[in-house]
Amino acid sequence: MQSLTRNLILMLGWVTGIAAYAGAPVSADNPGLAALLAKIPDASYADKRVLVVKMVQTRDPRVHAVLRALLDDSLYVRTSDNHVFIGEADQDSIRLTDPLSSQAAGVVSTDSVSTIGVNNQLRKTLRVALAQFDLSDPAVDVRLAAVKEMLRALDADSQAVLRSRLAEEHDSAVRSQIQAGLALADLDSSDSSIRLAAVRALSRNLNPDVYNRLSIMVLKGSEGTYGEPEPAIRAAAQESLRVIERYRKFYAAVQTLIYGLSEGSVFVLVAIGLAITFGVMGVINMAHGELMMLGAYTTYVVQLLMPNHIGLSIVVAIPAAFVVSGAIGIAIERGIVRHLYGRPLETLLATFGVSLILQQAARDIFSANNRPVITPDWLAGSLQINDVLAITYNRLYIIIFTLALFLGLLAVLKRTRLGLDVRAVSQNREMARVMGVRTAWVDALTFGLGSGIAGIAGVALSQLTNVGPNLGQSYIVDSFMVVVFGGVGNLWGTEVSGNALGVVNKLLEPYTGAVLAKILVLVFLIFFIQRRPRGLFAQKGRNADG
Amino acid sequence: MPMVEGRVAELTPDRGGRRLLLLLAAVGVLMPCLNVLPGEGSMLHVSNYTMTLTAKYMSYGMLALAVDLIWGYCGIMSLGHGAFFALGGYAMGMYLMRQIGARGVYGNPLLPDFMVFLNWKELPWFWHGFESFPYAVAMVVLVPALLALVFGFLAFRSRVSGVYLSIITQALTYALMLAFFRNDMGFGGNNGFTDFKDIVGFNLQAAGTRVVLFVSTAVALGLSYVLCRYVIASRAGRVIMAIRDAESRARFLGYRVEYYKLWVFVLSAIIAGVAGALYVPQIGIINPSEFSPVNSIEIVIWVAIGGRGTLYGAVIGAFLVNLAKTYLTGAFPSVWLYGLGALFIGVTLFLQHGVVGVLGQWRRARLAGVP
Numbered sequence: 001m002q003s004l005t006r007n008l009i010l011m012l013g014w015v016t017g018i019a020a021y022a023g024a025p026v027s028a029d030n031p032g033l034a035a036l037l038a039k040i041p042d043a044s045y046a047d048k049r050v051l052v053v054k055m056v057q058t059r060d061p062r063v064h065a066v067l068r069a070l071l072d073d074s075l076y077v078r079t080s081d082n083h084v085f086i087g088e089a090d091q092d093s094i095r096l097t098d099p100l101s102s103q104a105a106g107v108v109s110t111d112s113v114s115t116i117g118v119n120n121q122l123r124k125t126l127r128v129a130l131a132q133f134d135l136s137d138p139a140v141d142v143r144l145a146a147v148k149e150m151l152r153a154l155d156a157d158s159q160a161v162l163r164s165r166l167a168e169e170h171d172s173a174v175r176s177q178i179q180a181g182l183a184l185a186d187l188d189s190s191d192s193s194i195r196l197a198a199v200r201a202l203s204r205n206l207n208p209d210v211y212n213r214l215s216i217m218v219l220k221g222s223e224g225t226y227g228e229p230e231p232a233i234r235a236a237a238q239e240s241l242r243v244i245e246r247y248r249k250f251y252a253a254v255q256t257l258i259y260g261l262s263e264g265s266v267f268v269l270v271a272i273g274l275a276i277t278f279g280v281m282g283v284i285n286m287a288h289g290e291l292m293m294l295g296a297y298t299t300y301v302v303q304l305l306m307p308n309h310i311g312l313s314i315v316v317a318i319p320a321a322f323v324v325s326g327a328i329g330i331a332i333e334r335g336i337v338r339h340l341y342g343r344p345l346e347t348l349l350a351t352f353g354v355s356l357i358l359q360q361a362a363r364d365i366f367s368a369n370n371r372p373v374i375t376p377d378w379l380a381g382s383l384q385i386n387d388v389l390a391i392t393y394n395r396l397y398i399i400i401f402t403l404a405l406f407l408g409l410l411a412v413l414k415r416t417r418l419g420l421d422v423r424a425v426s427q428n429r430e431m432a433r434v435m436g437v438r439t440a441w442v443d444a445l446t447f448g449l450g451s452g453i454a455g456i457a458g459v460a461l462s463q464l465t466n467v468g469p470n471l472g473q474s475y476i477v478d479s480f481m482v483v484v485f486g487g488v489g490n491l492w493g494t495e496v497s498g499n500a501l502g503v504v505n506k507l508l509e510p511y512t513g514a515v516l517a518k519i520l521v522l523v524f525l526i527f528f529i530q531r532r533p534r535g536l537f538a539q540k541g542r543n544a545d546g
Numbered sequence: 547m548p549m550v551e552g553r554v555a556e557l558t559p560d561r562g563g564r565r566l567l568l569l570l571a572a573v574g575v576l577m578p579c580l581n582v583l584p585g586e587g588s589m590l591h592v593s594n595y596t597m598t599l600t601a602k603y604m605s606y607g608m609l610a611l612a613v614d615l616i617w618g619y620c621g622i623m624s625l626g627h628g629a630f631f632a633l634g635g636y637a638m639g640m641y642l643m644r645q646i647g648a649r650g651v652y653g654n655p656l657l658p659d660f661m662v663f664l665n666w667k668e669l670p671w672f673w674h675g676f677e678s679f680p681y682a683v684a685m686v687v688l689v690p691a692l693l694a695l696v697f698g699f700l701a702f703r704s705r706v707s708g709v710y711l712s713i714i715t716q717a718l719t720y721a722l723m724l725a726f727f728r729n730d731m732g733f734g735g736n737n738g739f740t741d742f743k744d745i746v747g748f749n750l751q752a753a754g755t756r757v758v759l760f761v762s763t764a765v766a767l768g769l770s771y772v773l774c775r776y777v778i779a780s781r782a783g784r785v786i787m788a789i790r791d792a793e794s795r796a797r798f799l800g801y802r803v804e805y806y807k808l809w810v811f812v813l814s815a816i817i818a819g820v821a822g823a824l825y826v827p828q829i830g831i832i833n834p835s836e837f838s839p840v841n842s843i844e845i846v847i848w849v850a851i852g853g854r855g856t857l858y859g860a861v862i863g864a865f866l867v868n869l870a871k872t873y874l875t876g877a878f879p880s881v882w883l884y885g886l887g888a889l890f891i892g893v894t895l896f897l898q899h900g901v902v903g904v905l906g907q908w909r910r911a912r913l914a915g916v917p
Contacts, residue, residue, distance in 0.1 A: 284709050284712075286843075336891055336895065339895055340894065340895070344708060344709045345623045345708075345709065345712065346894040346898075347894075348623075348709065348712065349843070349846060349847060349850060349890050349893075349894050350890055350891045350894040350895065352843050352847075352890055353886070353887040353888065353889065353890025353891040353894075354887065354890075354891065355887070356883045356884075356886055356887035356890065357883070357884055357887035357888070359883065360880060360883035360884055360887070363880070363883075364880055473840070476839070477716055477717055477720045477839060480713045480716070480717075481713070481717055484710060484713055484714075515724055515725075515727070515728055516725075516728070518721075518724060519721045519724050519725050522717050522720065522721040522724075523721055525714075525717060526697075526714050526717055526718060526721070527700070529706060529710060529713075529714050530700040530701055530703075530704045530706055530714070531704060533704055533705065533706045533710055
């Protein structure tokens with residue numbers, strides 16, 4: 001009988017508490033927080049639940065900290081004067097804070113205070129009470145987390161709180177979360193019309209819980225009965241499931257596309273520097289991968305030099321890598337490649353020698369082990385678009401970054417004097433020379449540009465893969481295939497073919513696994529090049545013959 | 547049609563080749579004798595290690611011959627010839643695995659250890675027949691030949707040439723490497739095959755078996771050399787060289803360029819496959835790293851260092867580079883890659899005709915009376 005009254009008081013308390021949230025003034029018969037706190041040390045668990053509800057009713061902002069502390073077992077009572085404190089345990093001493101004044105109240109030993117105990121029922125009350133606090137928090141994520149917390153253990157009380165919150169909630173994500181949660185609860189209702197309404201309300205909800213719950217409703221159990229007895233509701237649930245599945249398929253396709261584009265962007269990234277050196281100049285640079293490796297190591301060194309500004313380090317590393325790889329590239333061109341123009345196969349062998357030397361140099365300088373490159377915070381995490389579609393930021397950034405790099409390179413080639421010279425020399429070396437273009441100088445700069453771009457690609461790769469001496473080697477076949485597939489001498493071809501290969505790879509992966517998908521793509525490329533040796537977008541005209 | 551083969555052979559006296567064959571015969575006879583006859587402590591004793599190493603170099607020499615045949619004489623630079631070598635090796639490896647029988651760790655009479663480990667219940671279809679030695683030998687020849695035939699037919703028919711061909715051959719060996727690394731392919735995944743016991747009933751560790759394998763490798767290298775030489779000196783060889791020098795002109799003269807290329811490409815793949823099959827029982831292991839593109843590029847550098855387009859130069863190059871590799875990776879492990887890298891650069895920049903070319907220059911200089 002006593003417990004029943006207590007529960008009644010509790011229920012009443014919730015409702016008035018909600019009323020208080022809705023803007024009712026603090027009533028005079030509401031005892032202050034200080035008085036309630038004073039009662040806590042001697043209260044039974046059941047009494048504490050009543051006290052908690054009353055504290056919420058005070059609408060005192062200090063209550064949140066008290067409840068949080070109580071839940072965390074860090075609300076203490078001082079044995080000497082029965083005063084309540086929030087404490088922070090520190091080995092064998094406890095730093096006390098007065099919850100009313102928020103002032104530090106000294107450090108005491110563990111035996112001069114005792115923890116205020118909680119049981120599971122009280123914890124549940126506390127969680128709901130705290131979530132209720134958070135429900136009115138100005139930050140959307142806090143509200144969303146609070147709703148999710150409340151939905152974990154939904155009872156009549158918390159349902160009432162959520163329904164009242166729904167009336168004043170403006171954020172669509174929070175609203176849909178509340179609606180889904182409430183509709184899920186309604187599915188357990190004994191009233192078939194409420195169940196039917198709930199099923200209909202859930203028809204566009206992508207929450208996995210909703211999907212599972214609806215699936216159970218239409219599933220035939222072992223005794224031949226369905227999860228849902230009413231055939232009409234079952235049909236509605238089936239229909240809702242169908243709609244949800246359609247949405248899921250759509251979002252899965254969007255996700256595959258975006259993942260494919262991001263993988264394709266990696267292909268473009270590793271190939272775009274080569275599209276200059278191989279595509280425009282016709283030089284087979286087997287050290288291209290190692291120039292990317294240099295870019296990745298540059299990122300590592302930049303992070304070592306500025307350990308306190310990791311977020312900025314990537315931005316600094318981009319020009320640094322361009323300069324480092326570009327300089328090495330110019331050295332390769334001046335030292336080796338220029339003696340071998342017109343002998344592509346020899347160039348291939350000589351630059352492969354360069355790649356071996358660079359790899360071993362990296363191994364000697366940085367050791368054979370992979371070096372840790374830190375991912376800055378702004379690159380971590382993911383963008384949650386809805387319950388079934390989340391895209392990690394690094395995938396998103398790689399797409400944007402590659403696109404920017406591509407457009408920048410295109411602008412350099414089409415809009416600058418250097419670009420004009422590069423195109424002139426690649427189209428007709430003799431004529432360009434006659435017109436006063438310093439072809440040797442242009443060759444060196446073009447090679448430097450392609451190498452520098454490889455360095456920038458290396459900065460991006462340092463965020464995606466292990467930075468070690470073998471980083472470049474693993475991309476060399478891919479990068480050549482992308483350039484040849486796109487059509488040699490065609491930047492657009494490289495962009496399109498890289499992304500196409502990425503998407504195809506991701507489309508195949510669910511059926512074949514990653515390695516077999518890669519093999520199939522390679523085999524496809526081998527056949528494709530045999531059908532169209534000049535690639536997707538072949539150069540036309542008299543200088544087309546390579 | 548006049549019989550010109552004999553005259554062509556006369557017209558191109560091949561002193562280097564004859565010396566190579568003599569040297570090969572000497573090594574093929576002396577080394578096994580010195581391995582078996584003198585005792586362990588004797589000055590003249592050749593250790594098993596040295597003999598295995600020499601056998602390895604000889605199979606590499608065959609591989610270099612195969613590459614020189616197509617690159618030196620037909621202008622096809624294959625960056626995937628390691629794939630044919632590895633395929634021949636795998637075919638031999640499959641035979642050797644079946645010979646282990648119930649002596650494996652798991653003692654399964656039918657399935658090799660790795661299949662038992664993967665919980666396979668029966669032998670995959672492509673493993674059937676490999677218990678027979680003649681069948682395995684046929685596969686050593688047929689598998690690389692078939693791959694070369696299909697790949698070459700498609701490539702040469704659509705006139706893929708130069709660096710494009712090099713790049714797709716590289717992609718071919720890369721794709722095969724990825725495939726052989728997969729456990730469910732049924733080729734032992736990244737561990738490949740090892741722990742071989744015997745070949746046609748003879749223990750692989752026995753001195754007699756080693757000698758026979760060593761001599762067979764020497765003979766195979768010699769025969770491959772003679773075969774390549776014969777092909778080059780034949781009428782078809784002339785056409786092949788014409789294709790190398792002016793492909794379009796050869797086509798306009800009415801030669802079916804793609805068939806000549808295909809034919810010589812397949813022959814080259816078979817020589818590479820046989821080299822792989824001789825390599826595996828003596829070295830005792832085959833794994834997917836043999837397919838790695840770097841290996842294939844290395845073969846090309848052997849040929850370039852020895853002297854492209856001379857055949858015997860390719861064999862010399864394979865021996866020299868691998869001797870240096872064995873010595874340097876043992877003595878100064880980190881120097882080896884610098885050395886190899888410098889070799890790649892130096893040979894292409896300064897030694898266009900390889901070691902053989904340098905030797906030839908010296909000889910000509912001496913004949914001309916220059917001190």
